[in-house]
Amino acid sequence: MPSLPTKPALRERYDRRQEEVVDAAAELFGANGFQATSMADLSSATGLTVGGLYHYVGSKDELLFRICHGLMEPLLDHARAIAADGSLTPGERLRALLGEWVGHVIARRHSMLVFGQERHVIEREPRWREIRRARKEFERVLDDLLEQGRASGELSYDDRAVTLLALLGMVNHVPQWYRPRGPLGPDEIADGYWRLLARAGS
Amino acid sequence: MPSLPTKPALRERYDRRQEEVVDAAAELFGANGFQATSMADLSSATGLTVGGLYHYVGSKDELLFRICHGLMEPLLDHARAIAADGSLTPGERLRALLGEWVGHVIARRHSMLVFGQERHVIEREPRWREIRRARKEFERVLDDLLEQGRASGELSYDDRAVTLLALLGMVNHVPQWYRPRGPLGPDEIADGYWRLLARAGS
DNA sequence: GAAGTTCTAGTGACCGTTCGGAAAAGATAG
DNA sequence: CTATCTTTTCCGAACGGTCACTAGAACTTC
Numbered sequence: 001m002p003s004l005p006t007k008p009a010l011r012e013r014y015d016r017r018q019e020e021v022v023d024a025a026a027e028l029f030g031a032n033g034f035q036a037t038s039m040a041d042l043s044s045a046t047g048l049t050v051g052g053l054y055h056y057v058g059s060k061d062e063l064l065f066r067i068c069h070g071l072m073e074p075l076l077d078h079a080r081a082i083a084a085d086g087s088l089t090p091g092e093r094l095r096a097l098l099g100e101w102v103g104h105v106i107a108r109r110h111s112m113l114v115f116g117q118e119r120h121v122i123e124r125e126p127r128w129r130e131i132r133r134a135r136k137e138f139e140r141v142l143d144d145l146l147e148q149g150r151a152s153g154e155l156s157y158d159d160r161a162v163t164l165l166a167l168l169g170m171v172n173h174v175p176q177w178y179r180p181r182g183p184l185g186p187d188e189i190a191d192g193y194w195r196l197l198a199r200a201g202s
Numbered sequence: 203m204p205s206l207p208t209k210p211a212l213r214e215r216y217d218r219r220q221e222e223v224v225d226a227a228a229e230l231f232g233a234n235g236f237q238a239t240s241m242a243d244l245s246s247a248t249g250l251t252v253g254g255l256y257h258y259v260g261s262k263d264e265l266l267f268r269i270c271h272g273l274m275e276p277l278l279d280h281a282r283a284i285a286a287d288g289s290l291t292p293g294e295r296l297r298a299l300l301g302e303w304v305g306h307v308i309a310r311r312h313s314m315l316v317f318g319q320e321r322h323v324i325e326r327e328p329r330w331r332e333i334r335r336a337r338k339e340f341e342r343v344l345d346d347l348l349e350q351g352r353a354s355g356e357l358s359y360d361d362r363a364v365t366l367l368a369l370l371g372m373v374n375h376v377p378q379w380y381r382p383r384g385p386l387g388p389d390e391i392a393d394g395y396w397r398l399l400a401r402a403g404s
Numbered sequence: 405g406a407a408g409t410t411c412t413a414g415t416g417a418c419c420g421t422t423c424g425g426a427a428a429a430g431a432t433a434g
Numbered sequence: 435c436t437a438t439c440t441t442t443t444c445c446g447a448a449c450g451g452t453c454a455c456t457a458g459a460a461c462t463t464c
Contacts, residue, residue, distance in 0.1 A: 007464095010408070010463095010464095014409095033322050035235065035237035038453060039453075048411095049412080050455085051410075051412075051455085052410045054455070055408090055410070059455080113321075116318065118235070119315075120235050157398070158393075161394075162391055162394025165386075166395055166398060168379075169373070170375075171371070173372075174371070183363070188361065192368065193364065193368055195359070196399070205441095209430085216443090219443095240418080241420060242419080242420095250445090252419095252420085253421090253445055254445060261420080261421080405464105408463075408464095409463090410460085410461075410462090411460075412457105413458100414457085416455095418452090418454105421451105422450105423446105423447095423448090425444105426444085427443080427444075427445085428441105428444085429441080432439075433436100433438080
């Protein structure tokens, strides 16, 4: 825990550099694994020396925490906003959320891979409660939309619990195979997934 | 590489103990992570001392390899057999494979979690070519069944590539949430997934 | 000169692996 | 059944290396 800059202008620069470090860490961790990536590797990637890194981050675990925290927070915000948008039907809301969601996991696929890789840490340690809660709530929003979509007749499925888990599985899996210049873009993916749920209506 | 027993009776016992070690490793690695699990942890779990472990396994990496190898091999055999079963329609074949597949990932969920966790090792190192090939071929079998199922009218989907990836995602995700005494059993899961693909026919 | 940033040079702990030999189990012979 | 030899199993102690993290000095910026 290095002493933070007090003057606002310097504080801004400090925050920017810190974010650069976190982003670089997310990419490395996602590509090579959290434990398999040393602070020395991160040092090479950022240009800072190993000691210098600790000016911006307290520990390697804090890096992991920042990465995962930056993942769930904005996604949950989006989900809440879309779910509360009364100008759309439930089906349209689910479709919109699916688009945002897929775009999100693709944009932050490196972080998503870290998130999945270090699941055992996130599940167990008490420090991660807030992140687990955010994930739970996101699932609840999804579940509600599924239920409302069935009530409105836009969706048809038999088992809501299984369908929710299927949806979570297919979207969370995207970072494992997505390639930036591959044949499938975010919109095609979200559309294909959507049609698996809503095909009865087309 | 310790010298193996030559007498068949002893060899059998040796193999059995080795499998016990591998199974214990799969459970520990799956629960706590491969890198985060030390040989000392595995020693506690097996009752052997750390040095004694190396009588049954050459290295920690070999453990990882054995775990993943035992995963893909039997699954691919099942898939090939089902795909070649002419007594079933394409849709029935896909349904049967889905049942086997879900049962398989649940029975070996610990190994599955390791497999996902150490993806970066499996993708890159040349030693793992065989396992990557097996996975590719499994996907090809699935893809064929999807295509045949559409041709026979039992399935209806728009984008086969996306549908295949959705299927892979939802099944591979099961080990992350499945609980042995939870509300959802293998059959319900396979059935729910199947209906997402085949709902048009019901 | 004060505040902030980065570097150099450790330090202690842990971890995978090795190795020699003890202990145990099995085979052989009397 | 006992004694001896061989094979197999397991242990305990250590080694070399890596890694996260730290302390303090040097440098840069204002």
